[in-house]
Amino acid sequence: MSTRAIALDAMGGDGTPQIRIQGALDAVADYGLAVSLVGPIKRLRRELGRFRAIPDGLELVDAVDVVGMQDPPLTVLRGKRNSSLSVCAELVRSGHASAMVTAGNTGAAWVAAKSALGMIGGVERPALAAILPKVDGHTLVLDVGANVDVKPHQLVQFAVMGAYYASAVLGVENPRVGLLSVGEEETKGGPRIRRHYLVLKEAGINFIGNVEGRDVFTGAVDVVVCDGFTGNVVLKVAEGLGEMVVGMLKEEARQSPLYGAGLVLAKGAFRNVKRKVDYAEHGGAPLLGVNGACLIGHGRSTAKAIRNAIRFADSYASSGVIQQIGEKIIEVLSKPCQSEDG
Numbered sequence: 001m002s003t004r005a006i007a008l009d010a011m012g013g014d015g016t017p018q019i020r021i022q023g024a025l026d027a028v029a030d031y032g033l034a035v036s037l038v039g040p041i042k043r044l045r046r047e048l049g050r051f052r053a054i055p056d057g058l059e060l061v062d063a064v065d066v067v068g069m070q071d072p073p074l075t076v077l078r079g080k081r082n083s084s085l086s087v088c089a090e091l092v093r094s095g096h097a098s099a100m101v102t103a104g105n106t107g108a109a110w111v112a113a114k115s116a117l118g119m120i121g122g123v124e125r126p127a128l129a130a131i132l133p134k135v136d137g138h139t140l141v142l143d144v145g146a147n148v149d150v151k152p153h154q155l156v157q158f159a160v161m162g163a164y165y166a167s168a169v170l171g172v173e174n175p176r177v178g179l180l181s182v183g184e185e186e187t188k189g190g191p192r193i194r195r196h197y198l199v200l201k202e203a204g205i206n207f208i209g210n211v212e213g214r215d216v217f218t219g220a221v222d223v224v225v226c227d228g229f230t231g232n233v234v235l236k237v238a239e240g241l242g243e244m245v246v247g248m249l250k251e252e253a254r255q256s257p258l259y260g261a262g263l264v265l266a267k268g269a270f271r272n273v274k275r276k277v278d279y280a281e282h283g284g285a286p287l288l289g290v291n292g293a294c295l296i297g298h299g300r301s302t303a304k305a306i307r308n309a310i311r312f313a314d315s316y317a318s319s320g321v322i323q324q325i326g327e328k329i330i331e332v333l334s335k336p337c338q339s340e341d342g
Contacts, residue, residue: 006310039062086112101313150227208221295313
């Protein structure tokens with residue numbers, strides 16, 4: 001069992017805490033991980049009473065306040081300082097936990113993690129990194145929602161963080177990094193995108209140039225960097241498309257016995273495709289840039305998604321990638337850059 005626990009925000013997400021509790025129990029049972037379940041302790045005990053067996057690797061940590069999905073992000077620093085989100089971040093800061101996981105308010109998680117853990121030296125803003133399926137594996141896309149607008153040198157920071165995460169956690173050797181644009185040519189995308197291109201070209205990473213939206217899924221690139229607005233659109237479109245394709249196949253099978261028989265014969269392949277497009281397989285997106293491991297999942301995360309988020313958080317925390325990112329950022333910052341003009 002892990003020497004340090006994963007701090008799980010039991011109150012973050014849609015529905016009752018039972019979903020998060022089940023995910024925590026499954027992570028303890030399936031992966032041998034220790035989990036600190038954070039929330040109002042009386043309610044957690046009452047909810048746990050619905051489950052027959054409580055494993056030794058699960059502990060309860062009291063947090064009286066709950067941050068709702070509609071609460072302003074700064075709530076964790078003002079009106080609800082003893083929220084489950086804040087307590088999770090403090091557990092990581094104190095060393096009691098190696099990572100934190102939440103399916104709650106993304107903005108509030110951003111604030112709580114940054115306030116308690118600080119930033120990696122040289123990184124100005126954290127970036128939310130999502131894992132999307134491609135033909136031969138996965139593509140890491142960042143930012144997907146933490147920063148609506150970014151400057152060229154901040155995109156360099158995102159690129160460095162993404163490259164090291166893809167290498168250390170996802171096992172990609174020498175990740176290919178691309179800048180999301182409207183065309184592959186260096187001149188495409190307008191003045192701002194061209195400035196981004198030039199700065200990334202000098203960053204000392206395996207930058208392959210501009211990539212288009214389709215390249216996220218074709219295998220042409222391993223890490224895609226963009227602003228958070230664009231990245232969030234890509235993420236939500238990809239998730240919606242994946243769910244639609246799976247739903248359409250099920251509907252075709254229901255209406256046609258012949259198609260249904262074909263899907264039964266191809267059950268294994270169908271299951272593998274569904275697994276590749278299912279966000280629950282990874283459970284959450286790492287918040288890269290904060291000086292500690294933090295994963296943020298969907299508000300509608302299932303118990304399976306929570307279980308897998310806990311597993312990925314443990315891998316992230318033990319990978320050493322946070323220290324590697326800090327060292328590489330310092331190296332990049334020490335190089336003169338003449339390309340950025342604002």
